[in-house]
Amino acid sequence: MQTLHVELGERRYPIFIGSDLDPQTLLKPYIHGQQVMIVTNTTVAPLYLSYYKDAICTLGKSVSVCVLPDGEKFKNSEHLNLIFDALLEASFNRDCTVLALGGGVIGDMAGFASACFQRGVNFIQVPTTLLSQVDSSVGGKTGINHPLGKNMIGAFQQPQVVLADMAQLKTLPERELSAGLAEVIKYALLGDIEFLAWLEEHMDSLVARDPELLAEAVYRSCAHKARIVANDEKEQGERALLNLGHTFGHAIESYLGYGVWLHGEAVATGMVMAADLSQRMGWMSIADLERTKKIILRANLPIVCPKIPLNEFLAYMSHDKKVLNGQLRLVLMKQLGQAVITKEFDTELMNQAILANQQ
Amino acid sequence: MQTLHVELGERRYPIFIGSDLDPQTLLKPYIHGQQVMIVTNTTVAPLYLSYYKDAICTLGKSVSVCVLPDGEKFKNSEHLNLIFDALLEASFNRDCTVLALGGGVIGDMAGFASACFQRGVNFIQVPTTLLSQVDSSVGGKTGINHPLGKNMIGAFQQPQVVLADMAQLKTLPERELSAGLAEVIKYALLGDIEFLAWLEEHMDSLVARDPELLAEAVYRSCAHKARIVANDEKEQGERALLNLGHTFGHAIESYLGYGVWLHGEAVATGMVMAADLSQRMGWMSIADLERTKKIILRANLPIVCPKIPLNEFLAYMSHDKKVLNGQLRLVLMKQLGQAVITKEFDTELMNQAILANQQ
Numbered sequence: 001m002q003t004l005h006v007e008l009g010e011r012r013y014p015i016f017i018g019s020d021l022d023p024q025t026l027l028k029p030y031i032h033g034q035q036v037m038i039v040t041n042t043t044v045a046p047l048y049l050s051y052y053k054d055a056i057c058t059l060g061k062s063v064s065v066c067v068l069p070d071g072e073k074f075k076n077s078e079h080l081n082l083i084f085d086a087l088l089e090a091s092f093n094r095d096c097t098v099l100a101l102g103g104g105v106i107g108d109m110a111g112f113a114s115a116c117f118q119r120g121v122n123f124i125q126v127p128t129t130l131l132s133q134v135d136s137s138v139g140g141k142t143g144i145n146h147p148l149g150k151n152m153i154g155a156f157q158q159p160q161v162v163l164a165d166m167a168q169l170k171t172l173p174e175r176e177l178s179a180g181l182a183e184v185i186k187y188a189l190l191g192d193i194e195f196l197a198w199l200e201e202h203m204d205s206l207v208a209r210d211p212e213l214l215a216e217a218v219y220r221s222c223a224h225k226a227r228i229v230a231n232d233e234k235e236q237g238e239r240a241l242l243n244l245g246h247t248f249g250h251a252i253e254s255y256l257g258y259g260v261w262l263h264g265e266a267v268a269t270g271m272v273m274a275a276d277l278s279q280r281m282g283w284m285s286i287a288d289l290e291r292t293k294k295i296i297l298r299a300n301l302p303i304v305c306p307k308i309p310l311n312e313f314l315a316y317m318s319h320d321k322k323v324l325n326g327q328l329r330l331v332l333m334k335q336l337g338q339a340v341i342t343k344e345f346d347t348e349l350m351n352q353a354i355l356a357n358q359q
Numbered sequence: 360m361q362t363l364h365v366e367l368g369e370r371r372y373p374i375f376i377g378s379d380l381d382p383q384t385l386l387k388p389y390i391h392g393q394q395v396m397i398v399t400n401t402t403v404a405p406l407y408l409s410y411y412k413d414a415i416c417t418l419g420k421s422v423s424v425c426v427l428p429d430g431e432k433f434k435n436s437e438h439l440n441l442i443f444d445a446l447l448e449a450s451f452n453r454d455c456t457v458l459a460l461g462g463g464v465i466g467d468m469a470g471f472a473s474a475c476f477q478r479g480v481n482f483i484q485v486p487t488t489l490l491s492q493v494d495s496s497v498g499g500k501t502g503i504n505h506p507l508g509k510n511m512i513g514a515f516q517q518p519q520v521v522l523a524d525m526a527q528l529k530t531l532p533e534r535e536l537s538a539g540l541a542e543v544i545k546y547a548l549l550g551d552i553e554f555l556a557w558l559e560e561h562m563d564s565l566v567a568r569d570p571e572l573l574a575e576a577v578y579r580s581c582a583h584k585a586r587i588v589a590n591d592e593k594e595q596g597e598r599a600l601l602n603l604g605h606t607f608g609h610a611i612e613s614y615l616g617y618g619v620w621l622h623g624e625a626v627a628t629g630m631v632m633a634a635d636l637s638q639r640m641g642w643m644s645i646a647d648l649e650r651t652k653k654i655i656l657r658a659n660l661p662i663v664c665p666k667i668p669l670n671e672f673l674a675y676m677s678h679d680k681k682v683l684n685g686q687l688r689l690v691l692m693k694q695l696g697q698a699v700i701t702k703e704f705d706t707e708l709m710n711q712a713i714l715a716n717q718q
Contacts, residue, residue: 077436088507091677116475119502119513120593143478148447154478155514234479318450 002219006138007230008158015137015162015226017219019211023126023163024055030160032122033095036061039083039110040101041070044128047171052101052126064090068106072259075105075145077153083113097122097160103129103176104136104263108154111142115157125162129172130180130214131264133164134187134221139229139242149319150250156234164218166211174300179264181206181299182245182271184217187224189271189292190244193337195220196295203298240341244331245271248354251316252305261305268301269357277353278333281345288336304357313354361578365497366589367517374496374521374585376578378570382485382522383414389519391481392454395420398442398469399460400429403487406530411460411485423449427465431618434464434504436512442472456481456519462488462535463495463622467513470501474516484521488531489539489573490623492523493546493580498588498601508678509609515593523577525570533659538623540565540658541604541630543576546583548630548651549603552696554579555654562657599700603690604630607713610675611664620664627660628716636712637692640704647695663716672713 001018016026036056040049045067056063066086068079087096098121100110107125114123127133143154169177184206188196198220199206205213225242232239249270253261275292278284293303317328329343330350360377375385395415399408404426415422425445427438446455457480459469466484473482486492502513528536543565547555557579558565564572584601591598608629612620634651637643652662676687688702689709 077440081436084505084512085507088505088511088678116502116512116514118511119500119515141478143475146443146447148444152447152477153443153475155475156478319447 002215004219004222004226006158006226008233011140011158013159013161015164015222017133017164017166017215017222019166019215021163021165021167022055023052024058026163027056027124027161028059030122030124031056031059031061031097032160033093033097034062035090035092035096036063036099037066037083037087037090037092037096038063038099038101039066039068039106039113041068041106043070044102044106048101048128048168052099056099064092068109070105072105072145072263073257075109077144080109080113080144083109084117087113087117092117092121094118094121097124099124099126101126101128102132103127104132107132107136108142108151109144111136111140111157111159112144112154115142115155120157123157123159125159127162127164128168129176130169130218131176131183132180133218134180135183135225137162137164138222138225139239140233150254152319164222166214166218169209169211169214175262175265177207177209178300179262179268182264182268182296182301184221185295185299186242186244186267186271187221188295189275189333189337190241190331190339191224191337192220195224196337200295203295207299237341240329241331241339244333244339245269245274247317247328247330248273250319251313252308254316254319255308255312256306261302265302266305268296268299269303269305272296272303273353273357274330274332276356277330277345277350280349280353281332283332283334284336291336304359307358310351310355314351361574363578363581363585365517365585367499367592370499370517372518372520374523374581376492376523376525376574376581378525378574380522380524381414382411383417385522386415386483386520387418389481389483390415390418390420390456391519392452392456393421394449394451394455395422395458396425396442396446396449396451396455397422397458397460398425398427398465398472400427400465402429403461403465407460407487407527411458415458423451427468429464431464431504431622432616434468436503439468439472439503442468443476446472446476451476451480453477453480456483458483458485460485460487461491462486463491466491466495467501467510468503470495470499470516470518471503471513474501474514479516482516482518484518486521486523487527488535489528489577490535490542491539492577493539494542494584496521496523497581497584498598499592509613511678523581525573525577528568528570528573534621534624536566536568537659538621541623541627541655541660543580544654544658545601545603545626545630546580547654548634548692548696549600549690549698550583550696551579554583555696559654562654566658596700599688600690600698603692603698604628604633606676606687606689607632609678610672611667613675613678614667614671615665620661624661625664627655627658628662628664631655631662632712632716633689633691635716636689636704636709639708639712640691642691642693643695650695663718666717669710669714673710
């Protein structure tokens with residue numbers, strides 16, 4: 001087991017990364033009150049709920065459960081309210097703990113509920129997908145979607161502790177494994193050319209779910225994100241680099257309807273668009289653009305999206321949270337492995353990069 | 360005009376208190392972006408909306424408006440969503456400002472919306488009721504109600520600036536003026552026996568809306584709250600004293616249905632119950648209990664509530680946020696003008712204090 005600390009001053013917390021972790025020992029110091037609400041979904045509950053519930057009951061805690069339907073399309077205020085209903089119906093108090101057992105959607109919703117319930121209660125994350133292990137376990141971004149935009153309503157809420165157990169990735173569907181690898185690749189593309197070479201060496205074993213290599217990929221990804229988040233918790237600057245591929249990706253997700261494409265799939269194609277625009281701006285070579293596409297393809301991810309009318313694509317992009325004073329900012333690559341956030345791009349070249357990577 | 364600074368480190372902000380304040384000059388330094396959403400209600404909009412809207416437009420800002428129905432019963436997730444809808448339909452970005460123009464309900468909802476929209480945007484408060492001027496302008500508590508409890512879902516969100524204009528109290532209904540005086544009296548009862556004497560001297564003029572005396576009452580109340588909040592922003596300790604009368608009051612409000620009694624009215628009777636229990640505990644004299652009731656009555660506030668079955672009253676109290684590890688804590692008075700938060704009270708005496716102050 002490896003331990004990574006996210007350094008956020010008094011909100012500092014550890015991420016435990018390994019296989020077959022013991023929740024009873026690892027969670028014990030981090031559950032402060034007596035009441036624990038496990039928030040999970042209909043897919044994860046049959047697989048792992050009783051394991052965690054029993055472990056926490058053994059610690060003498062009172063455990064309640066809120067099982068939500070599985071999928072991004074349920075990441076809305078209606079289903080958020082189900083968590084509040086469960087907390088209040090079980091008379092949960094301000095010293096309770098909300099534990100997210102599931103992927104990114106569960107982490108975002110349970111985290112946001114814990115941020116708002118009685119104006120903030122304790123939060124623990126047990127991410128059960130590769131995507132949530134490398135993405136939502138670091139940084140404290142929580143929230144829900146709105147019909148007019150993704151993650152538009154939310155809060156910064158740091159967990160007390162995160163458990164990332166590779167054993168749980170055995171049951172992960174292939175598409176979701178690949179979606180997680182999209183975010184792993186993102187860390188390489190935005191700031192670590194050596195990690196990109198490591199991924200090129202090990203991508204086949206990662207796709208085959210080698211637990212030790214997966215753990216190493218999770219550790220390196222989380223370490224990257226933790227370093228960036230520690231410098232810029234509230235996304236005033238550097239943290240926006242983590243959105244490489246996301247402005248394009250959000251437009252794809254929004255247009256297709258949440259849940260049709262997985263977040264990681266949309267980000268994968270979004271990264272291709274960002275790389276393509278970077279190449280058109282003269283910042284990256286065609287060879288590096290091809291190298292970007294190749295590693296994405298090897299992770300079984302899409303490098304083109306369905307045909308989307310340009311005006312609609314741009315309208316969805318304009319809802320992006322990186323818009324500042326009405327000015328769209330994009331995360332592009334000054335060179336492979338070095339992302340920048342910039343409003344200095346050519347709109348016509350951006351349009352070309354969007355259209356060139358559609359079916 | 361008096362200026363009070365709420366000292367919260369990098370979240371320090373001023374409250375401007377006076378009559379006929381100039382919003383254009385006073386707000387200008389605190390509106391950072393270009394987009395301003397004024398959230399108000401159907402009662403306040405015809406009176407003051409155009410005045411503030413014009414002032415902010417003159418600053419060259421783009422102003423949108425979200426008008427909610429008036430009343431505590433609309434302080435729920437459904438109406439919170441109307442604010443998010445308005446923000447997204449007008450393509451508001453992360454650098455926008457949400458301005459609350461109205462009483463406590465508008466302040467709580469607009470503030471919570473500003474805390475959650477894109478995980479936090481700028482917030483300005485223009486409280487138009489005495490209650491919101493002395494209560495919600497300090498401390499950053501925002502939120503909405505849940506059918507099972509008041510203010511159960513919310514966030515701590517500090518404004519950039521608060522404008523408390525006594526001129527707006529001229530149009531305030533009498534019941535609402537009294538409800539505001541309940542919270543003013545609360546500051547005296549919980550920690551300032553001299554302020555209580557000042558209120559006893561000036562209560563008739565306050566009820567007659569003397570603007571200079573009202574401004575002084577608002578300033579002294581906000582100063583009290585600001586001092587307590589600066590010591591304990593997230594209500595780990597001392598801040599809970601501000602809930603004098605609120606645990607009983609919330610039970611009354613919840614039982615009757617939000618909006619049947621005004622919050623201040625319920626707090627008034629709640630403070631009588633807290634004083635009554637303090638007297639039964641031997642901490643206060645009967646004379647001081649009578650003094651408490653008298654100042655509340657002189658503000659035209661109720662000192663008894665309708666008949667509520669004890670078991671239901673207690674059930675609503677058990678949902679209170681001050682419950683810690685299943686143990687109810689109450690704010691009582693060790694003596695008149697000195698509140699304490701305690702779990703050391705006699706339950707039987709508490710029941711008597713509740714029943715003794717019902718019709």
